[in-house]
Amino acid sequence: MEVRARAPGKIILAGEHAVVHGSTAVAASIDLYTYVSLSFPPHSDSDGMLKLHMKDVHLELCWPVDRIKEVLSELGRQIPSSPASCSPEALKLIAALVEEQNIPEANYSLAGGVSAFLWLYTSIQGYKPAKVVITSELPLGSGLGSSASFCVSFSAAFLALSDSVNLDRSHQGWSMFGEKELELVNKWAFEGEKIIHGRASGIDNTVSTYGNMIKFRSGELTRLKSNTSLKMLITNTKVGRNTRALVAGVSERTVRHPNAMASVFKAIDSISNEVAEILQSPSHDESAITEKEEKLGELMEMNQGLLQCMGVSHASIETVLRTTLKYKLATKLTGAGGGGCVLTLLPTLLSGTLVDKVIAELEACGFQCLIAGIGGKGLEISFDSSS
C-alpha cells in the first residue's frame, strides 16, 4: 500500500507586514505542489529503517526505527492521539537524531523540515519502518510556503495510512479529504510549522490544506469562497532576505512616524478587504473577468506602493516592477519583501507572446519565473494499492 499526498504553496495577495499591525491580509494557494509518498515495506522485506528521500536536493536520510524509539523513549513519550506540540525537550532529542545524519552544509536549512518530519511521523505512525519520498515544485525558503506544504503533505500521508482517519482507499486518482480529516491535517501541519519556524501564524498551513483563499486579521482566519481563477507570474529574485529584520524595520518606522504609518496600515486594510470582496463576487462573463482583473491589478499596484512606503522593497523588486511596468502589468512583492518573490498579474486576455517576452527579460536579469494559477485546490491524496 502506498499513499501520495500533494499540498500547494501560497502567496500573499494583499496585506503582508501590515497584518502585524492589525490590518487585514489575503492569502491564496498556488498550483505548485509538494508531493509526498509514503509506503510500508512488506514485513518480510523490512530492514527496520525509516527512510526519507528528498528528491530535489538528492538527499537520502535513514534511521533505524529502534534507534528513534530508544532516543524518544527517554521522554517517557506517549504517542499522542490528537495534534500536540513538540516540547522543547522532544525537539532537542529530535534535533540530535537529525544531527546524526550529517546533512551537507548546503542543505542545512532543511534540518528544521527534517525535524518536523520526524516529529510528525513518529507522532502519527509511531516507530514503524517506512519509506517517505518528497519532491516539490516550490522554490525553498522564498516565501511561497514550501515548508507549510511539506508539513501538510507529510501529515496527510501519515494520517491517510493511520487508524485516525476513515477513508475509502480504493478510490482511483487524486481525491480530497473530508472536512474533519482536513482539520486534523491542518492542526498537525501547524505543529510542524512551529518546529521549522519557531513560531508560525497558521496562515501558510491553512492555505496549503484548504486551498482557495483566506482572509486573516489579528490571528483570525476566514476561508473565502472565491470563484475567480487568476493567473500570476511569480518572479523569484533569489535575493535572500531576513524576514525578522524586515518586520522589525517596519515596526521601527512605525515608532518614528506613528501618524503616517497608522494611515498606511489603514489604507492596506481597505485594500485587502476590497481584494477579498472582488475575489468573492460573481463573474458571469469575460468582460466581468477583465473588470475584476483590472481592479485587482490596480489594488496590487497600490499595495506595492504602500509596501515601498514601509521600506520593505529592494532593488531587485524595483527591477521586476520597472520591467513589468513597461508592459503595463501590475506587480507587487509577496511575503516579507527585501528580495524574495514578486507577483505579476497575468490577465486572461494577455497574449502568450507578451508573457514570453516579459519572462525572457526577467530571466535575463537572473531571476527565476514561474507561472501559477491562484486559489486552486488544497491538499489531495491518492492511493496506489498495486504497490
Add this chain to the structure above:
Amino acid sequence: MEVRARAPGKIILAGEHAVVHGSTAVAASIDLYTYVSLSFPPHSDSDGMLKLHMKDVHLELCWPVDRIKEVLSELGRQIPSSPASCSPEALKLIAALVEEQNIPEANYSLAGGVSAFLWLYTSIQGYKPAKVVITSELPLGSGLGSSASFCVSFSAAFLALSDSVNLDRSHQGWSMFGEKELELVNKWAFEGEKIIHGRASGIDNTVSTYGNMIKFRSGELTRLKSNTSLKMLITNTKVGRNTRALVAGVSERTVRHPNAMASVFKAIDSISNEVAEILQSPSHDESAITEKEEKLGELMEMNQGLLQCMGVSHASIETVLRTTLKYKLATKLTGAGGGGCVLTLLPTLLSGTLVDKVIAELEACGFQCLIAGIGGKGLEISFDSSS
C-alpha cells in the same frame, strides 16, 4: 540704466497630488535661477522697439511699441496701477502680437511665456522702447517652476525701473526687495502665471519670490522659516508628461477606492507636516544635521511609495529609484510625476566620488542631472548704473 533680476525655481518636497485632495504639501526654492535684464535705450538711440531676447533658445523677438499700443488701445485700456488680471479680450490681442513674430514650432511652448511678458511689461512700463534679455538655469517645462521664475524676474525687473517702487538704485551687487515690493512682484507674477497655465495655484511664484520654503494646504500658503540647508540631486528624466491627465488619474482612482485613498492622503498630510517640522527645527551641530537628513530621507521614501500607490510613477522614475537605492540614497519624484524630475537627497557627509558615480550612472540612462541647494534666497535684483 540697467537692472537685472534673478528668481529661483522650485521643487515640491512633499505632498504633490495629495494637495489636490486636501493634504498639506511643502515646496522649496532651489538655487537654479532665471535671470532677466532690462535696459532702456537712450532717447537719441531709440528705434522705438520692445525687444525680447531669449538667450537659451536663441530667440530674438521685437515689436514696435507703437504697434503694441495700437493693438492694445482697442481695449480702451488703462495702465493698471496695481496687479490686475489679463482679461480674455486682452489675452486674445496679445496672443495675436505673439503670433505675428512667427516663433519657430520647436519653441512654440514658449508662446504663453511671451504673452505673459507682453502683459507684464505693458502693464508696468507702458509702451516704452526697451531691451529685455532672459536666460535660465532651469530646464523648461519639467516641473521645476521655470515659468514662475520667468514671471517673477520679469515683474521684478519691470517694477525696479518703474515709479511704483522706491529703491536705492546705487547699491552694488545683488540685493533684496523690501517686503512690500516682494508682495507686489508676487502678485504680478501670479497674473503672469495665469496667462501661461490658464490657472495657477500661486505656489510656484510665491516660492520664487520669497525663496526658502512654504507649506500649503487648501489654497492657504504659509512661509516657513527653515534654517536647514539641504542639497538635492535633481534628475530630469526628460519624459514629457500630461499633468492634467495625471491629476485626473488620481481623482479617478480615488472614486474607485475611496477608503484606501483617503488613508493615503492622510498619510501624506502627516508626512508633509513632519517634513515642515523637521525643516524648521534647529540644527546645532553636525550630528543634528545628519539626523535631520536621515529623517527627511525616510519621509521622502515614504512619500514616493504613496505616490506610486496613487499611480503617478513611471518606468523612468523607477529607473532613478533603483539606481539610487543601490547607493542607499532616498529618492522621490517631484511635481506631477509620470516622468519629469526626480529628487535624491544628498546628505552633507556624502562623498563627492559617490555622487559622481550616481550621476554617471543616471546620465548613462539618458537623464540630465543637476545639483541644487534647497531653500535658498528668493528674488534678488542688481542695478548697473554704468550702462
